[in-house]
Amino acid sequence: MALDTDDEILQDFLVEAEEILEGLNEQLVELENSPQDADLLNSIFRGFHTIKGGAGFLSLEAMVNLCHKSEDLFNLLRQGERFVDADMMDTFLKVLDILNTMFAEIKSGQYPSPADAEVIESLSAYLNNDSAPASAPEPEPEVVEEVTPPPASTESSSADAPADDEITDDEFEALLDQLHGNSAPGIKDSEKAPKEPPAPAASASSSSNSDDITEEEFEALLDELQGAKKAEAEKPVPPPAAPKAAPSPSTDKAAEPKAPTPKPAEKAASEKVEAKAAPAKQAADTSVRVDTSRLDEIMNMVGELVLVRNRISTLESSFENEEMAKAVNNLRVVTGDLQTAVMKTRMQPIKKVFGRFPRVVRDIARSLKKDIDLELRGEETDLDKNLVEALADPLVHLVRNAVDHGVEMPDVREAAGKPRQGKVVLSAAQEGDHILLTIADDGAGMNPETLRRKAVEKGMMDEDTAARLTESECFSLIFSPGFSMKQEISDISGRGVGMDVVKTSISKLNGVIDIQSEVGVGTTLSIKVPLTLAIMPTLMVMLGEQIFAFPLVNVNEIFHLDLSKTNVVDGQQTIMVRNKALPLFYLSKWLTKGRTDGKKPEIEHVVIVNVGTQRVGFVVDVLLGQEEVVIKPLGALLQGTHGFAGATITGDGRIALILDFPELMKVHANRGY
């Protein structure tokens, strides 16, 4: 039997449940950092509970079953009867993945297929085993400091823990993560730990508070555990995970400063989520579901209206009628308001994209054995729905890069005098009519010299050219096709295709990307994109008799220039702007016909434009001014014409082509930007 996807009840459910699911994604990752945050546990519990309720109403049994089990388990967690460990975390994340799959199935009109029996089983195992693990973690924290062998009773009680015979890679990784996570730098009190192999459980947990245990030692311990007491294989995990161990008063100073730091951030974050959730929910009550294509249609019509307004206000200036002027002014205001209002209906918080990053970062960090704290800022920033979707992939790529290439391994960091935990900050903010996104890491930064050398090695340029590159030009090299920063290629990033694609996608959104980096301090990537794709502020210019529109976001500055003061470098005409040589091009040579080069005036208008990460100067004939235009795609007849983002109708009823600078440069200047 198929589901009726048009059913309003089902749609309601999907809308709400998806929101919750996104929240869960974030909250679960947060949970890993603060496994005992009662508010967080409660809110995750409620999330599963609400999805279950809705799914139950719609008789989506597979989903009910999965959520029900998870809900029950979180109920135990929030009542303190169980504690989260890395293994359980993995199970939760699996549950989340399955739920996502189920959603996809429901959306395509199918009843969700039952969840992986393995996951359900492991959930059930956690549920049924509540007595054994609940008793085990309690005594463990006590033996954390004194490295005495644990009482026999602890061992026997832990023997009935749900144990696989083998320690899987995941588990081992989890253990390692735990050790890294719980250990604070600079504590030197447990040299004893490795000396006490007969008490594996105790030494494993004691070393969790120290730094000095090496991986080899740890592995030795593991071997021992595996060989002697297979059933205990999983046991060492809960104690470090049981966060009581960290903030407990008996723990020494090393652990103390670590515990309070994440707390306020966590708190604030969860409060923010709560505060945000409330109004959103209320709004949902009065909301109507509208197809995005209808919104697009409305946006299009508003666009037309804007054009008509532009037209009328141009006409109006030729009448000298006060009444008329008033009416036109009114029209201008109302159209503007309407435009803003319609634009707002298409706005979505960037949270939709940001929400997936905690998980992404966690997963990569885990697979690379790095310790990374991701901070999200400005998640409430609204931008056009299409943009939100279009930005998702590039951002994922950049964040992966920051984690993979940017942040160093914990040991390296420590050696460089940095905290073991790396930090990646992802932020969004509205600046006027565009959005500024930044991805900043506190990693190793990029060395311009290395980049230069690499460029030469790859045969992208000769040494002289490379040497002439400015620092920021060097950084921009990473956006070149086939340029990879990492020596060896990992499966996470570093194939060199990514950054190139990222830049292209950002350019397609009329966006600008910029890199700043300092060796040893970190790298910051900033992306500027317009608020919306449908209506664009432009700078109108004339080339000959024809009007062209420059996307304003690209325009850097405009000035008059004495063309006799240009130089030719490498066969390229350049101008000096504040001691920087910029390439200069005559746009009319590219875009208009029948112009003779002879009668050039001495002073010309030059517009400096950001193309990708570069700045380029263009000579234009006349500057008309700023105008908001609606982008119309070029018709089928003009298919294959490169260098134009589209066309628009100007205030005086003429057609203006909107320039697409990255394309334009590629086609006419044979330069990739």
Add this chain to the structure above:
Amino acid sequence: MTVKVLIVDDSSFFRKRLAEIIATDPRLQVIATASNGEEAIREVQRHHPDVVTMDLEMPVMDGITAVRKIKTIRHTPVLMLSTWTTEGAKSTLDALEAGATDFLPKRFEDLSSDKIEAQRKLCQRIYQLASGFQASQSDIPANRATNSQTQVAAAKPEKSFNTTPELVAIGTSTGGPVALQKVLTQLPASFPCPILLIQHMPATFTPSFAERLNTQCAIRVKQAENGEHLVPGTAYLAPGGEQMLLKGRPNNLYLSIEPGDVKETYKPCVDLTFDSIAHICGSKTLAVILTGMGSDGRNGCESIKKKAGKIWAQDQQSSTIYGMPMAVAKAGLADKILDINEIGRQLAELS
């Protein structure tokens, strides 16, 4: 009368569904919705709803806290919509203790396999809650009349009732969990006879409820088991979803737990248990009917009364819903009509 309903649930999906269901009943009207306890309190102050449907798990302020606060602001019947699971039982009972009036399953399939029927039941319950609640609040003069009347009638058999009963049976429904708690907590551990408790409640709730009463009371309280012999000083709670019948002879009484007829409206049913009591030791039984919707227990009381057993009914003022006690009182069966605290006190005096 149109019953004004306030819906409280953190899921907008559920709020919408509930509102849709409630809208199908012309007697009901949704006047507002709230997504958490705090909002609920604001809406109660602003709109004065006749009934509040309340979710348990909500952000900002949960259902139980909200119920407690609403009670201090304005006397409003609150219908808890909860999960009918063992876990749900605990929090639902907490909510009832906090002052919620009644509870229904959040999964409407638990109410009836037929969707339409389940929705009708939900609406009916909301309506009854509002009207029953208003009846127990407003009709004070009418209540007085019946009260004094029956009390006069009660004066006579009072004399003949000179020995302590050999069995106490208490039947109740809406409002019962709290009423039972008030009565049973007053009884001493040395209570001289066994007590049968018949509380309309789903099967998943009765074990938790029995356990809860057991920890709160001096007497022993347990869920009745099939074939169990009755012991003085112990209260046996009829398990939900089944019928509890008294079997055996005086001095050797035991319980039979049976699935009962599918058609029975109530599981457990007060009438069925009371009838079985009447056959065996009706004359030595004190039957008590506490707060509840409907009239279950009236026929059972009649049977017991015929065998010269004693009948007490809870009075109107202290009843959450004056339905079942009213049916007994109106039929002239009640030997005494008492305030809830008085019932506990007088029962305690029997020992």
